[in-house]
Amino acid sequence: MKELNYDAAIIGGGVTGCAIARELSRYQLNICVIEREEDVCSGTSKSNSAIVHAGYDAEPGSLKARFNTEGNRIMGDLSKALDFSFVRNGSLVLCFSEEDRPSLNALYEKGLKNGVPQLSILTGDEVRAMEPSVSETVVAALYAPTGGIVCPFGLTIALAENACDNGTDFLFETEIETINKTDSGYDLISSDKIIHATYVVNAAGVYSDQIHNMVSESKLHIIPRKGDYCLLDKEAGNLVSHTIFQLPGKMGKGVLVTPTVHGNLLTGPTAINVTDKEETSTTAQELADIMEKAAWGVNNIPFRQVITSFSGLRAHEEGDDFVVGEVKDADGFFDAAGMESPGLSSAPAVGAYLAEQIALKANAKKKENFIETRKGIINPQKLSLEERGELIRKDPRYGTIICRCEGISEGEISDAVTRTLGAVSVDGVKRRVRAGMGRCQSGFCIPKTMEILARETGRNMEDICKNRSGSNLLTGKRQGGE
Amino acid sequence: MTEHDIVIIGGGPAGLAAAAAAKKAGTEDILILEREGHLGGILNQCIHNGFGLHTFKEELTGPEYASRYIDMIEKEQIPYKLNTMVLSISSDRVLTVINREEGLIQIKAGAVILAMGCRERPRGALNIPGYRPAGIYSAGTAQRLMNLDGYEVGKEVVILGSGDIGLIMARRMTLEGAKVKVVAELMPYSGGLKRNIVQCLDDYGIPLKLSHTVVEIHGKERVTGVTLAAVDEKRRPVPGTEEYYSCDTLLLSVGLIPENELSKSAGVDLDQITGGPVVNDCLETSISGVFACGNVLHVHDLVDYVSEEAALAGRSAAAYAGSQKEEPSSSNIRIRAVNGVRYTVPQFVNRESEADQWKIRFRVSDVYRDRYISIYYGDERVYHKKKKVLAPGEMEQVAIKKESLEKYPDLAEIVICTEED
Numbered sequence: 001m002k003e004l005n006y007d008a009a010i011i012g013g014g015v016t017g018c019a020i021a022r023e024l025s026r027y028q029l030n031i032c033v034i035e036r037e038e039d040v041c042s043g044t045s046k047s048n049s050a051i052v053h054a055g056y057d058a059e060p061g062s063l064k065a066r067f068n069t070e071g072n073r074i075m076g077d078l079s080k081a082l083d084f085s086f087v088r089n090g091s092l093v094l095c096f097s098e099e100d101r102p103s104l105n106a107l108y109e110k111g112l113k114n115g116v117p118q119l120s121i122l123t124g125d126e127v128r129a130m131e132p133s134v135s136e137t138v139v140a141a142l143y144a145p146t147g148g149i150v151c152p153f154g155l156t157i158a159l160a161e162n163a164c165d166n167g168t169d170f171l172f173e174t175e176i177e178t179i180n181k182t183d184s185g186y187d188l189i190s191s192d193k194i195i196h197a198t199y200v201v202n203a204a205g206v207y208s209d210q211i212h213n214m215v216s217e218s219k220l221h222i223i224p225r226k227g228d229y230c231l232l233d234k235e236a237g238n239l240v241s242h243t244i245f246q247l248p249g250k251m252g253k254g255v256l257v258t259p260t261v262h263g264n265l266l267t268g269p270t271a272i273n274v275t276d277k278e279e280t281s282t283t284a285q286e287l288a289d290i291m292e293k294a295a296w297g298v299n300n301i302p303f304r305q306v307i308t309s310f311s312g313l314r315a316h317e318e319g320d321d322f323v324v325g326e327v328k329d330a331d332g333f334f335d336a337a338g339m340e341s342p343g344l345s346s347a348p349a350v351g352a353y354l355a356e357q358i359a360l361k362a363n364a365k366k367k368e369n370f371i372e373t374r375k376g377i378i379n380p381q382k383l384s385l386e387e388r389g390e391l392i393r394k395d396p397r398y399g400t401i402i403c404r405c406e407g408i409s410e411g412e413i414s415d416a417v418t419r420t421l422g423a424v425s426v427d428g429v430k431r432r433v434r435a436g437m438g439r440c441q442s443g444f445c446i447p448k449t450m451e452i453l454a455r456e457t458g459r460n461m462e463d464i465c466k467n468r469s470g471s472n473l474l475t476g477k478r479q480g481g482e
Numbered sequence: 483m484t485e486h487d488i489v490i491i492g493g494g495p496a497g498l499a500a501a502a503a504a505k506k507a508g509t510e511d512i513l514i515l516e517r518e519g520h521l522g523g524i525l526n527q528c529i530h531n532g533f534g535l536h537t538f539k540e541e542l543t544g545p546e547y548a549s550r551y552i553d554m555i556e557k558e559q560i561p562y563k564l565n566t567m568v569l570s571i572s573s574d575r576v577l578t579v580i581n582r583e584e585g586l587i588q589i590k591a592g593a594v595i596l597a598m599g600c601r602e603r604p605r606g607a608l609n610i611p612g613y614r615p616a617g618i619y620s621a622g623t624a625q626r627l628m629n630l631d632g633y634e635v636g637k638e639v640v641i642l643g644s645g646d647i648g649l650i651m652a653r654r655m656t657l658e659g660a661k662v663k664v665v666a667e668l669m670p671y672s673g674g675l676k677r678n679i680v681q682c683l684d685d686y687g688i689p690l691k692l693s694h695t696v697v698e699i700h701g702k703e704r705v706t707g708v709t710l711a712a713v714d715e716k717r718r719p720v721p722g723t724e725e726y727y728s729c730d731t732l733l734l735s736v737g738l739i740p741e742n743e744l745s746k747s748a749g750v751d752l753d754q755i756t757g758g759p760v761v762n763d764c765l766e767t768s769i770s771g772v773f774a775c776g777n778v779l780h781v782h783d784l785v786d787y788v789s790e791e792a793a794l795a796g797r798s799a800a801a802y803a804g805s806q807k808e809e810p811s812s813s814n815i816r817i818r819a820v821n822g823v824r825y826t827v828p829q830f831v832n833r834e835s836e837a838d839q840w841k842i843r844f845r846v847s848d849v850y851r852d853r854y855i856s857i858y859y860g861d862e863r864v865y866h867k868k869k870k871v872l873a874p875g876e877m878e879q880v881a882i883k884k885e886s887l888e889k890y891p892d893l894a895e896i897v898i899c900t901e902e903d
Contacts, residue, residue, distance in 0.1 A: 230609070231606075278702060280613065280614075281611065281612045281613045281698070281699075282609075282612065283611045284609075284611045284697065284719075287609050287611060306606060306607065307604070307606045307607065308605075308606030309606060309609050309611075310614065385578075385586050385588075388580075388585070388586045389585035389586040389587075390585075392580070392582065392585035392586065393585055396582035396583070397582070399580055399581050399582035399583070399584075399585055399586075400565060400581070400582055401517065401567045401580060404517065404567065405743075407569065439601075439604075440601045440602070440604055441604035441605065441606050441607075442604075442623075443601060443602050443604055443620045443622065443623045444601065444623070446623060447623065447627050447630075447631055451631075461631070461633060462633070465616065465703075466615070466616035466703075467616075467703075468703060469703075470703035470704060471615060471616040471703040471704055472616060472704060473616045473617075473635075474627065474633045474634060474635055475634045475635065475636050475637050475730065475731075476633070476634040477632060477633055477634060478628055478632045478633055478634050478658060479634075479658060479659065
């Protein structure tokens, strides 16, 4: 067994864990992030609505309300500092009948109480003037200009890279099976390591109840709540420009329709409680459900242009709120549990809050040389012709297009693999640079992406995985193959 | 900005045949742009035989067929750039092009020939429910990994879709020692060539289940199995017919989509049915001086027809580049596909065209036996021919002689249809 010592260990490399790591790395502490998968952003953080909620949804006074509103407020500056995609496109909550109008007003009031700025209620015609594809059946809508869309991979990976640049260790393929309380803190035990940590943060997503319950008598219970989504081709990405929610009403709870920061159209999610914390399979019933409900509010969604469907699990805690803070009967053990929606929006605020709590407790000083910013992977498509030409002159790999659908070059993929916390799997590459995320869904580029991964990481093609260990893309060399 | 009389986008079978024909027609300044590292396109990974029976009167493998054309290109010293991708085309035929050596360049073309081929429909487009593990490949991707890169993609295989690449891969993987358990086809008939059903499935005892589809994919890391179910006449799965097949690989051969992103950037009108440009009998698109051929125009069954069609595009582009006309040709007669004929290519013919006759290619929408193909000029049936079998997997063609139009000076539309008698 390998033994490691840290001042603070964060269990979970999702957006919450990475946000905490990034903020905690401001302090003179020796910290690590422990992740069971091969990469960060591999659980709930990768499969969600990619929305930065305005903050009108949560119950006033709840942790969800507090951290969502604060997270939304700081997301713009964070996206500039850490160079990830975030757009404040504004959100609309559609109301379909006069009977439901009191609920719309209540939502507006909640938003005011939560401190959401610039809220207003629009008439149906005003909504359709903003969004011509919105259905004639809509009678009113809540408009929140501060609502936004974000690249969830970009956000999480940016936080992780910046944390790493500031000295945080990342321990991948490490699943904590046992936690023992010690005199100086906790021993976190996986199949091959013992990690001694003075402070522990539980940001284990759908597993955060299991981690919490290892150290506390006050038990948590996370219900994995599955949500399926359909992602449409970029050709459909302009159908709406705002994020369109449906007010839960007499027809039930609807689904959202939104552009993504990459220009696709996303619709979903369903909400089905499941028991298996790995149950991320889509079902025909749910996919059909999405298509039916999305059409309530938005006309002419071209579902023939679905390029993929996927499913994610929300970590729903029975208490219906985030569980954030030091655990009462476990000194130095902090929870960031139950981080379901608006968890993505809240992560930066939760990270800042918990980092401060831990630093206070540890009496830690801030580093003088903290690196505040991080530069993302160059997107040549955002450069001018001249700049792009110059980039290729300096590094010809930017002149070879690997993913034709998304226009991703070899230079970008190599950077994704070789940079800080580089991708080790095909999905890791996909989340960093979108190779394979376009309309052919990697049909043409996957052999080449695998080759670059193999070359840059010194592995054989047969060892390249789609994501976690065991997801090998090839079963061997061909007989007589070289 | 450099200039060329004809720029051909794509160095696969269509692009090569178009180049050779344009050269033969007298155009000297031709440039082929190919995004891969070799000429030949997808033929390079099609190592099975069956190519060239019409063109060369012999049976060649894909690479052999390609090499015949590559030799012509080399012999004629037609320039080409490899590892070079066109990013966009403007409506006045300025191409933005990227490669390692030159970076980002712009090329002005006298005429453009679109020959970018097609791509495979992915799993996502079918919305097959289940997990998203490794081991799900479109058939062509698996073919490339095996035949060009030398890897084994799986040991126990289920194939969804009976398109030709799927059928070819059923045989290929069997020969490489994999167990191909079943080929499932959503439709009540195969989308592939009859000869491929016989030679790739029947000869190896691989069952073909028509009117079946995959209703669930199992496995979290690598595929562990799929569930098949029968479908009703509306292609909906029939509850109670589910059957589980254990496998580590699911190959998809569920349709090809002409790759027209560039055509769209130029503003070319596309046909909703073919997914390719709308063209006239010269294979000229709605944008003057932009021509299309091969699988980017419509998905073909045999490469021989691609070569023949591409040669016409090459000749037309040569004529265009030589004449410097800028007005798209007028007096077009529309060809309408109805009653069992899904589409035609070309969609228009021009009575002022220089050709004596036109080949009209089309596919039917269902399997028909002892059914007629008919052509109408207005109310008058001018062609009526019985076919023993018509199937969507096989491309059909009829010839229309230009002189046959002389008696119909006001004709605006030609109708092609199938008829029972």
